[in-house]
Amino acid sequence: MTPEQLQSFFLGLAAILALSRLLGAAARRIGQPPVVGELLAGVLVGPTLFGGALAGHLFPTDIRPMLGALADLGLVLFMFVVGYELDLTRLRGRERVAVSVSLCSVLVPLTLGGLLALYLAERHATGSRAAFVLFLGAAMAVTAFPVLARILADSGLGRTRIGGIALAAAALDDILAWSLLAVVVTVAGGDGQWRLLLAPAYLAVMLLAVRPCLRRLFEGRRTAPPRAGWEGWAREHVTADQLIVVLGGLLLSCLATAWMGAHFVFGAFLFGAVMPRDTSRRLRHQITDRLEYVTRLLLLPSFFVIAGLQVDLSRLGARGLGELGLILLTAITAKFAGAYAGARLNRVPHAQSGVLAALMNTRGLTELVILTVGLQLNVIDRDLYALMVVMALATTAMTGPLLSLLGRRHGGPAALGDFTFPAEPVESAPLTRTPSGKS
Template sequence: MSTHQMTTFFLALAAISLLAFAAGALARRLRQPPVIGEVLLGVLLGPTLLNGTVSDALFPEDIRPLLAALANIGVALFMFAVGAELDAGLMRGRRFVAGAVAVGSIILPFLLGVLLALYLFGSHPTDDRTGFVLFMGAAMSVTAFPVLARILTDRGMQRTWLGTVALACAAIDDVLAWTLLAVVVAMSGAGTGSQWLLLLFVPYVVLMFTVVRPGLRRLLEHRRLTGPGNPAAMVLTLSGLLLSAAFTEWIGLHFIFGAFIFGAVMPRRTTRGEPSDVTGQVRERISSLNDFLLLPMFFIVAGLKVDLAGMNGTDLLELGLILAVAVGGKFVGAFAAARATGMQNRPATALAVLINTRGLTELIILTVGLQLGALDGELYSIMVVMALVTTAMAGPLLQLIYPVRPMPPGTGPAVPPAGRTGGGQETFLTDLAPDNVNSENAPIRE
């Protein structure tokens, strides 16, 4: 690597960090998740504006492979964090409604996505029609757990009944969506490994949960390894997630699955059953650099592949159809399932809106689809717009449905029931509370 390349590379890293921070701050001022501003920045720096003049000046072709490599590390760390944030405790007392809504919000958009793919295949043909159809179904089914969690946290709803149900649904959605994507990747045969190596995936997952997870729990409790100021926990975690990512890439699946699974097996409790804070501490330390440099780099690399300058009437029609399927399928599926469990109209509507959040998770899936050849450049660009729209609309719609109101002094919130009623269905009683109580934001009592 020449001195000129190294200099340009460091300048590009500085530009990415500064511009992404500014874009995220602007998004926050507009009451949007920072990911919206960061993704828009990547799109605007790409060929959409000025025919790529800005991106060519900031990110010359000879350093883009380096940026892409660091972006992949950022994605792996992000997927680890997603897996580590999955908490089975969210399901406590809410398994019925969360499971029903999650399944409803996956099945309907998946089926509609498959039907839409059959229509789009004529204008966006690929070598593998089955892979294209299944991929579009999976892409329509995604919910972004981290972005949804951020929206709820910003509104102080992460500990409410509605907030925890939404998080539980998103967690189940994530697992199902990644499973669907793994099937698509395996069927495409586009991985680096042979088809026979894919058979190792099931025993690998079993081994991770039955052997690696207990082993990690014991290691992370050992004072000599994880005492104050000891970096052993971080080294063990980074090494483990990178090895896991390398394994799934080697057998023919994408590295994101290995990183996600390693995050999922990180222990939440000690061998004595007490809550463990080691996983949270490691996740926070990993996220520090990732949030300010590596993930913004992924947005830049992804944005450089988006070209909206040449969109015509046909592209706008396809965008409209994709938005209708993505938004309508998720909303109707989640809303119908929520109502079927006994939830009332307003909380069911809010839950369906939240489940439509896609964010960075959708971008990762779209990037995988582009790498597999399941998407061409035009359809990839349109799908990125869909991811932005569905994420940006969640906050304003939620504010419209559930406007945040200050609690009267000394007023205690009513607590919605988290258990199952005698009728065999979980019931959401928020709308039955007195009008002067902001019960939709009531905290959970575990």
């Protein structure tokens, strides 16, 4: 790296930090999750404005591979945290309604998204048409679990019954969406496609060997009380050696999935998913907090910029606007209708069904990750990628205002969050005639 490249790299990183922080704070001020502003920052520095002059000055072509490496590292850590926080114990007591909402909010967008893909394939499919149709359906079906959790906390719905159902359904959505994406990778093919046959063996090793080793790694780690008089108190903590083992295993898991012909995000997600859940909640928070701190401050903003550099809306003509309208209509209507129908099938009241539908329509960063994978696998072209990024921004930004509107109409978050299911209709018992002839 030359001194000039190093100077450009430092200037680019400083710009990334400033832009993501400023626009993230601005988004928070208007009631939006910070990720909306950070996503917008990535789009604004791209070629959409000023013909790409700003991007060319701040991020010269020769430093973009280095920024891309930081972006990929941020993606690895983000997907690990998503997998680690994927706790299916949230389903307890909510199994039926959460499964119903999740399945309907995936199947309806998957179907309508696939039909839309058949119309868009002639102009935007760059490889296998089947992979393109599956990919667009999967992209329509995703729900951003991390962004959803932040919205629930900010809106006061996090500890309510409706919040618990939404988190459980979103967790299942994550599993279904990544499974669909794995199918897309298989259909898209590649030179190492035969290696995907090793995926069951890899999964078995992760579950039967890696998971027990990780459990033993974190067992019995306690320290003495910090001050005398705190009897019975013990504070579990994560040591540097433990964190190094986790990070090393994470990178090896990404290497394995990349070698098999899948994307490295699957390795990161799966390694997080096999992390032991029977350790203490304090220990889990320490691991995720330590990794999320640098990831959200520096690495993910780099990912937003790299993603934004590939979004060019300046060439969007009448046909492009029409396609964007169709994409937004399909994404919003299908997700909302699917989640609402899934809730109503389980007799969730109309207002709360609407809240669930609005929450499940949140796509956020998870959508951007899936779109990036599709672009890297050459499943979609850059024009469709740009339109889908706009859809991700719009569907994430509309969640807060929709919740506020529903709250004003139905008595606030507390009234929306906690509810009871309507009573089952009781059928009257048939009259029986006694031996005396009386009923």
